[in-house]
Amino acid sequence: MTTLRSLTVPIGELSATIGLLEYLVLNDQLAWIRSGEGLVGFGETARFTASGPERFADAQQWWLKLSGDAEVQNPLTVPGSGLAAFGSFGFSKRSPFESRLIVPEIIVGSRDGIAWITQTTADPDAELSLASAQTALAHYLDVIPVAREADPADRILPGILSEAEWKNAVARSVAHIKAGELSKIVLARDIVASLGSPVSAAQVLRELALRYRSCWTYSVDGLVGSTPEMLIKVENGVARARVLAGTLDRATAPADDPDYPQRVLAGSDKQRHEHQIAIDSLTRHLEPFTSSMTSHSEPFVLELPNVWHLASDVSAELAPGHDGGIPTSLALVEALHPTAAVCGFPTSVAGELISELEHMDRGPYAGPVGWMDAAGNGEWGIALRGAVIEDPHTVRLFAGCGIVAGSNPASELAESWSKLRPMLEALDLDRAVGAVQGS
Template sequence: MALKVRSFFAPAAPVENPDQVFLRQGTEMYGEGVALRVSARGTNRISELSSQFQKIAAESEIQDDVRLAGSGLFGFVSITFAADSEFESAVVIPAKLTVIRDGVSFVTEISEVPEKPLKKTPSGVFLQGDQSATGFIEATKTAIARINESALEKVVLARDLVMPLSGEPDLQPAIQRLYARYPHCWTYLVEDNFGASPELLLRAETGEVSARVLAGTAGRGTDPDVDRAIAEGLKHSTKNQHEHKFAVESLVQTLSSVCENLETDEEPFSLALPDLWHLATDVRGRLKSNVTLLDAVELLHPTAAVAGTPRLPAQALISELEPFDRGGYAGPVGWITADGSGELAIALRGGRIEREPALQIRAFAGCGIVAESDPEAELAETELKFKAVRYAFGS
């Protein structure tokens, strides 16, 4: 479908009730309405979305007076974790996009923005979901046993919480709370998926790519000296170093087939968030010619940080032990443009709106399980990770 796309500089102005957002300190992207949505399911869902978006770009009339990352034909992206998910993966091209970056603002217009339906701010408490705390502990024990008796080295298991809703929710207050509390995370609302992810899957601009691997977690201390000791302990924890190494090696091995000049941090660093410490490693490189951002993402997803290693046995065990469909949780989420730029985080520290069989919010939190894992400690880690979504809704 041919679209008429126009990007132009415009004074920064508040966007009331955007339909899609992608926010991080220094960059705010707000989408209003939907000019076009393309979707896909199954094993080839990422390549199908890439092909559809490239076709739209080739057919569209694009007037880009801005020529910065994010201008021109733009699409918000949400991709499911699993190929067999009942949920769709999609690229959503907004009717109007407002971008505010480091004091510079511009707008992309494609079509009229429709009137927005009335929504209400969600309230309530999160209840145990399909995977109870007891069920998660038992699943973790099973995973450890499988790791000890097979070639499986790591699997990432999640549990869920649900909040029943009485009407179509307005997520903007929750999104703004997340953005204010976690400014260095990637705060997102795309399709029905939302959260504040600390993990960048892949960013591309003029062919240069970067990624951030997170694996290994500890809670923050209330006393500064204790907090520093926790960060040091995390860096020297055998279990967490083991888990982190798997995630980094998996990402580098995969990226090496589509990238040149790959570089990684020599040692992981401790990344501080308001509630947690994470072990983190940054990776940088350059995409080979004729390789798109979504081409690379298709190879990378799911990473060892959200699935496990080896990947296929880990995915099979997730499917066996998790009694829910992850949908967009732990899948790529972010944006792409016609010129090849884009930024895709991993959809973490949040959840999704569900409408069937009942209207509710389902939140997710997961942990990397390795041979040294302790089930009770892994359960406690999920509670730490749920702090973000509980804070967002004041629950």
């Protein structure tokens, strides 16, 4: 394995107005941004891919070896500084999708008013300095992003299942639940944006990051989106997660009823039941890695531009493992994925039923996406509210809904459209464009 060399240098404070957004210029951008802060990656110095049940363990073994052998110069103690990798993992252990970790050549990072640039190379003779990092960054930024406008040829096409077929799958899911086989299943559907002019991934990312500042906007190898759900964040031995389950569309809400989301979400037995299943699933799998854990006794209503969610935050002190070390973020990802929030409960039963009813390979959708550094820190969201850019004219969008005994197929279909809205808006597509044919 090649030995990497990495240098991190603090730079001037970024613009308080747009932060890292000014660095989103490339269509093959690596990104993890929330409220203007995070990490943006350029180029590629190292890559690992794997699929199957051992994809997390194999990736962790590769990363521990690579980062352990690397020569890292990092004067900062900020999570995400120094040697770091972006990652995206397939939802299913059966998926042929190649999960990946990517070490960029250049990372620009920003956190709590501190900004830095990291350059990483596999060339033992390459110069590493602030000047070399700035020169490399300038090369990537020497690109004028092409703005994309709505095209008359843009169309929204059905995915694997038509709307009618998907509603039938929801009804079949409810029947399985009422038969006592499981208590919840998360059923996803896809649609396809067929574009008359090439997609601008950088423009999509900027739109998402501006509109959904409280979400985590991500980009890894054509997987783009803005997720409201944090699977796990590890920072200096403390793990945190944000669990969402229970959704209400803002587009159909009465304008003169400020208590509407609290009453309809928090006051709904169906929504609270779905939420509690997700919380219990996460805390049960996280507990073996912790010395203490806290979570909200009552969920709160998270307000996003398109929907409201029932949400709970969980934090935990990580306990040393058998080797005396604190578990890495990727070890926790392996233990937690898939959660009930994106699969169902029991997860083994729900997973089998998902394969039967969805008729599609989710690929990276609803899988872990994020970053990790050489110090054991990392942030891994769940790849929701996103899409896969299959080619410059084809973007596949995904959305999923939690199905429980009280679910109604028509209501779940409407909820799926509310979850598709962020990506449709970022692509400058109206749901009515081309009408979803075949539905």
